[in-house]
Amino acid sequence: MSNIGSYDERIKDFSWKIAEEELGYKEGDVINIGWYCSDRICDQGKADKLALIWEGLGGVEKRYTFNDVRLASNTIGDHLRKLGVKNEDRVCLFMDKIPELYLSFLGVLKIGAIAQPLFSAFGDESLHVRLDNAQTKVIMTQRKHVGKVRRILEQMPYLTHIIIVDHDGKKPLKERESVFSLETAEKIEKFEIFPTKAESPSLLHYTSGTTGQPKGVKHVHYSLISQYLTAKWVLDLQDDDIYWCTADPGWVTGTSYGIIGPWSQGITQCVLDTGFSAESWYKFIAKNKVSMWYSAPTAIRSLMKAGDALVKEHDLSSLRHIASVGEPLNAEAVIWSERVYGMPFYDTYLQTETGSMMLTNYPGMKVKPGSMGKPFPGITAAVLDDNFEPITEPSKSGLIGFRPDWPSMMREYWRNEETFKKKFANGWYLPGDKSTIDKDGYYWFVGRDDDVINTGGHLVSPFEVESALLEHEAVAESAVVAKPDQVNMEVVKAFVTLNPGFIADDDLELKIMNFIRKKLSPLAMPQEIEYMEKLPKTRSGKIMRRMLRAKEWGEEIGDTSTLDDE
Numbered sequence: 001m002s003n004i005g006s007y008d009e010r011i012k013d014f015s016w017k018i019a020e021e022e023l024g025y026k027e028g029d030v031i032n033i034g035w036y037c038s039d040r041i042c043d044q045g046k047a048d049k050l051a052l053i054w055e056g057l058g059g060v061e062k063r064y065t066f067n068d069v070r071l072a073s074n075t076i077g078d079h080l081r082k083l084g085v086k087n088e089d090r091v092c093l094f095m096d097k098i099p100e101l102y103l104s105f106l107g108v109l110k111i112g113a114i115a116q117p118l119f120s121a122f123g124d125e126s127l128h129v130r131l132d133n134a135q136t137k138v139i140m141t142q143r144k145h146v147g148k149v150r151r152i153l154e155q156m157p158y159l160t161h162i163i164i165v166d167h168d169g170k171k172p173l174k175e176r177e178s179v180f181s182l183e184t185a186e187k188i189e190k191f192e193i194f195p196t197k198a199e200s201p202s203l204l205h206y207t208s209g210t211t212g213q214p215k216g217v218k219h220v221h222y223s224l225i226s227q228y229l230t231a232k233w234v235l236d237l238q239d240d241d242i243y244w245c246t247a248d249p250g251w252v253t254g255t256s257y258g259i260i261g262p263w264s265q266g267i268t269q270c271v272l273d274t275g276f277s278a279e280s281w282y283k284f285i286a287k288n289k290v291s292m293w294y295s296a297p298t299a300i301r302s303l304m305k306a307g308d309a310l311v312k313e314h315d316l317s318s319l320r321h322i323a324s325v326g327e328p329l330n331a332e333a334v335i336w337s338e339r340v341y342g343m344p345f346y347d348t349y350l351q352t353e354t355g356s357m358m359l360t361n362y363p364g365m366k367v368k369p370g371s372m373g374k375p376f377p378g379i380t381a382a383v384l385d386d387n388f389e390p391i392t393e394p395s396k397s398g399l400i401g402f403r404p405d406w407p408s409m410m411r412e413y414w415r416n417e418e419t420f421k422k423k424f425a426n427g428w429y430l431p432g433d434k435s436t437i438d439k440d441g442y443y444w445f446v447g448r449d450d451d452v453i454n455t456g457g458h459l460v461s462p463f464e465v466e467s468a469l470l471e472h473e474a475v476a477e478s479a480v481v482a483k484p485d486q487v488n489m490e491v492v493k494a495f496v497t498l499n500p501g502f503i504a505d506d507d508l509e510l511k512i513m514n515f516i517r518k519k520l521s522p523l524a525m526p527q528e529i530e531y532m533e534k535l536p537k538t539r540s541g542k543i544m545r546r547m548l549r550a551k552e553w554g555e556e557i558g559d560t561s562t563l564d565d566e
């Protein structure tokens with residue numbers, strides 16, 4: 001029997017109190033995610049249960065019980081407190097998927113500070129704009145990434161400590177740097193956890209928009225209520241599961257469902273901190289007997305490409321339930337998974353801003369391949385017309401709207417109230433996606449309502465890439481759009497005009513690509529750069545991305561009456 005039982009029954013008298021009661025929380029109580037994910041699990045008699053099975057390069061493995069997690073997060077919390085970190089200070093976690101990342105996350109929350117996890121492949125500029133917006137006090141990082149911090153250090157007077165968690169004592173430390181080693185630090189058994197309340201801030205995740213700088217999405221400790229229950233009912237986590245969430249905690253899935261969801265219910269999870277290969281993924285599942293697997297469409301499409309024969313070479317019989325998130329999951333991928341794994345991938349829809357799953361397929365419910373499923377109980381969702389009124393006619397496309405009343409809804413964009421306000425209309429939160437709802441109430445993704453590029457499940461702002469391109473000496477003007485791709489669904493493509501004296505050749509293309517990869521990230525790096533004599537612009541001088549995008553997708557170009565084609 002699945003945890004959710006019957007979806008239709010669950011939505012009838014749903015209340016978030018179900019999760020509050022299971023977590024032993026009452027309105028006004030102290031609620032601290034760090035405590036819920038470690039101390040409380042130990043108190044429930046699971047101190048010796050495995051919390052984390054970690055595997056890095058070369059098959060190196062580390063294991064942590066819930067008691068280890070409790071002690072490690074105490075120890076890190078204590079270390080930060082002694083450095084002067086106070087509640088609501090921002091602590092950036094800039095690490096690969098190493099155990100310290102997971103353990104520090106809880107340590108930061110335990111002292112009431114705000115965790116700011118950032119994808120470790122970010123280059124200096126991506127890092128800088130995010131630290132600057134958050135006025136981050138401390139960054140915890142690794143030797144291999146500290147160079148990026150050093151390069152931007154002078155511009156960050158607010159950053160008082162750079163903690164290196166894997167220093168080997170060989171190279172000298174530089175300004176503001178110190179070393180922390182979980183292995184040698186004295187373990188803190190008794191720790192005073194900061195008494196955060198429901199609305200105390202917990203987490204800042206940065207997400208990209210079409211215009212302007214990335215937005216810092218602020219979440220609070222009360223988000224636990226949503227994350228706990230969605231993980232339980234949708235991922236269907238059971239006490240004896242071995243759970244694998246492939247997402248990086250630099251992104252929302254990796255924190256909501258790679259830390260908080262599973263650990264708040266005392267579930268054993270595993271982490272593979274190596275790059276993607278179909279073979280190594282299957283080996284990992286077989287070796288650890290993964291039973292619940294939460295992944296993303298781009299990975300699934302790559303697995304499809306790797307072929308059926310490879311699936312048969314591995315014993316994947318431990319798998320019981322599999323789900324997907326982050327970008328459109330095409331029907332073929334669902335049908336394929338049913339054939340080769342004996343079960344469909346259950347698609348789920350969430351956003352950095354929503355903090356937890358909003359639309360999903362449920363165990364026991366009929367899966368319609370290609371559909372995102374139905375709203376989670378307690379979520380009031382609709383597809384809206386031009387007046388932001390729900391469309392009642394089935395299968396008509398409109399903007400998705402959610403009533404902003406679930407526990408893990410973002411509370412603000414950090415220091416950016418203006419953009420935050422624009423995300424609401426007529427009492428609805430607008431995630432910026434379009435969908436239809438069929439006659440049975442299933443949601444079908446239509447597309448985004450803005451120019452943001454979703455490449456392999458990661459959002460990239462065309463504006464950020466365009467701005468970075470302009471910083472290259474050869475580039476005079478730039479326009480960035482999504483280009484279709486079989487595996488990543490979309491990839492970044494740039495159109496540029498060059499400054500006089502530069503030659504439009506392959507060598508320059510590679511140089512510009514590399515420049516963006518280092519400055520922003522490998523995700524934001526254009527996969528193709530097309531040189532142009534001039535870019536299409538409106539009469540008022542705005543670059544018409546829409547036209548360039550339509551060309552890439554072989555779509556109708558639409559209204560070009562404002563085009564300046566002199």
Ligand code: WT7
Binds near residue numbers: 325329347349431454
């Ligand atoms: C955007 C949010 C990697 C973590 C989740 C992404 C798109 C998300 C689906 C889905 C189609 C989806 C939306 C959404 N998206 N899930 N199941 N089907 N599109 O978090 O980086 O904030 O991106 O990802 O466009 O708005 P995020």
